[in-house]
Amino acid sequence: MRTTVGIIGAGPAGLLLARLLHDAGVDSVVLESRDRAYVEQRQRAGILEQGTADVLRAAGAGERMDRVGLRHDGIELRYAGRRRRIDFPALTGGRSVMVYAQTEVCKDLIALQLEEGGPLLFEAEALAVEGAEGDSPRVRFRHGGAEDVLRCDYVVGCDGFRGVSRKAVPGELTRVFERTYPFSWLGVLADVPPSHDELVYARHDRGFALLSMRSPATSRLYLQVPEGTDAGAWSDEEIWRELERRLETGDGWRLERGPITQKSVTPMRSHVHEPMRHGRLFLAGDAAHIVPPTGAKGLNLAVGDVVTFARALTHLERTGSAELLDAYSQTCLRRVWQAERFSYDMTTMLHRAPGATPFEERLQLARLERIASSRAAETDLAEGYTGFPFG
Numbered sequence: 001m002r003t004t005v006g007i008i009g010a011g012p013a014g015l016l017l018a019r020l021l022h023d024a025g026v027d028s029v030v031l032e033s034r035d036r037a038y039v040e041q042r043q044r045a046g047i048l049e050q051g052t053a054d055v056l057r058a059a060g061a062g063e064r065m066d067r068v069g070l071r072h073d074g075i076e077l078r079y080a081g082r083r084r085r086i087d088f089p090a091l092t093g094g095r096s097v098m099v100y101a102q103t104e105v106c107k108d109l110i111a112l113q114l115e116e117g118g119p120l121l122f123e124a125e126a127l128a129v130e131g132a133e134g135d136s137p138r139v140r141f142r143h144g145g146a147e148d149v150l151r152c153d154y155v156v157g158c159d160g161f162r163g164v165s166r167k168a169v170p171g172e173l174t175r176v177f178e179r180t181y182p183f184s185w186l187g188v189l190a191d192v193p194p195s196h197d198e199l200v201y202a203r204h205d206r207g208f209a210l211l212s213m214r215s216p217a218t219s220r221l222y223l224q225v226p227e228g229t230d231a232g233a234w235s236d237e238e239i240w241r242e243l244e245r246r247l248e249t250g251d252g253w254r255l256e257r258g259p260i261t262q263k264s265v266t267p268m269r270s271h272v273h274e275p276m277r278h279g280r281l282f283l284a285g286d287a288a289h290i291v292p293p294t295g296a297k298g299l300n301l302a303v304g305d306v307v308t309f310a311r312a313l314t315h316l317e318r319t320g321s322a323e324l325l326d327a328y329s330q331t332c333l334r335r336v337w338q339a340e341r342f343s344y345d346m347t348t349m350l351h352r353a354p355g356a357t358p359f360e361e362r363l364q365l366a367r368l369e370r371i372a373s374s375r376a377a378e379t380d381l382a383e384g385y386t387g388f389p390f391g
């Protein structure tokens with residue numbers, strides 16, 4: 001098998017890249033280790049930055065998003081019995097975000113790819129990337145019980161945090177920057193209309209809570225829990241009671257309960273792999289970097305990376321200049337580090353770290369008060385949340 005761009009992984013990064021390349025007339029093959037149903041149902045991100053929504057529209061994948069996605073013009077911060085709304089358009093010259101689940105983005109992109117795009121192989125597991133330093137890199141993979149080789153001009157590793165492509169970058173050329181947070185998120189999906197029309201991020205002495213949503217009929221809620229928590233250890237009753245406590249306002253607002261249909265626990269981690277390129281192998285999305293979900297940045301970073309790669313490759317094909325491709329890692333990392341900083345700030349401002357000192361707790365409240373009382377501080381949050389520019 002041979003193609004111009006071999007793409008490992010059919011998450012948002014790999015699927016969008018295949019679509020962008022198809023639109024630019026560049027052929028590609030996508031290898032995905034899991035089956036289609038798994039990729040379409042894996043519960044993850046819910047928030048698209050405006051720039052991400054614009055990219056999906058321009059790629060012809062925005063029709064359903066614009067029909068059923070929810071445009072959000074703000075979020076609410078809750079702390080110390082206070083409620084503070086952050087008004088995105090007013091602070092950022094009109095920017096907003098879109099509530100549209102990663103599952104739906106993947107469904108839309110898979111449907112387009114199967115209809116109009118190049119090969120997308122499910123249950124095709126990449127085993128290794130070889131020859132990245134030379135002119136014809138290869139992906140060894142297993143599909144239908146047999147081993148095969150995909151020969152490419154370029155390989156893009158979009159295979160997430162647990163993928164294989166990162167391993168093809170020699171250790172002596174790699175630097176990893178990492179932080180693990182001493183808590184996790186317990187996330188639930190519930191068949192109940194969201195109790196607020198915008199997302200609520202709550203700092204509470206008992207720990208962080210987040211009220212989000214998937215649709216006008218479905219809520220998505222998260223609780224900070226100790227590292228290593230088993231999702232099954234929390235009963236539905238305990239989850240609702242804890243959410244009520246952490247989201248409580250004292251002004252008559254109420255959290256509506258409903259049947260919980262899914263529960264899972266996510267560890268919290270920051271991780272950056274530098275560089276994001278080795279020869280003809282390029283890393284994109286979670287394969288190169290992870291952020292804690294508090295800033296809602298992971299999927300949006302993945303989109304920024306593949307937009308940067310697609311632009312760079314089309315620039316090379318049009319002008320013969322590899323200058324943008326050579327700058328890929330540097331270009332992506334500028335935005336990645338801004339998102340790392342933003343996610344770290346949101347995480348440390350809103351979670352209660354075990355062993356936090358009273359001094360640190362007062363500082364958290366002071367940071368929240370600063371946002372509530374200074375338009376400059378509020379604007380900084382709004383700019384970060386609605387997204388840093390690509391490239």
Ligand code: RFL
Pocket residue numbers: 008009010011012013014031032033034039043044045046047048102124125126127158159160161162163164185187266284285286287293295296297298299300301302
């Ligand atoms: P993905 O989505 O992990 O996709 C990688 C794909 O590669 C496949 N794969 C392989 N295929 C072939 N051969 C191999 N050897 C392979 N190894 C792996 C996998 O099966 C998979 O299909 O990475 P990608 O495309 O980079 O996308 C990244 C995003 O998924 C991730 O950053 C976000 O979900 C993070 N995230 C959020 N991001 C946001 O922008 N906004 C949010 O609101 C948000 N909320 C979240 C989140 C992540 C969460 N969890 C569960 C980590 C909330 C949560 C709870």
Ligand code: PHB
Pocket residue numbers: 044045046047199212213220293294295296
């Ligand atoms: C979600 O809806 O899953 C979600 C929203 C905002 C976040 C993280 C996750 O910061």
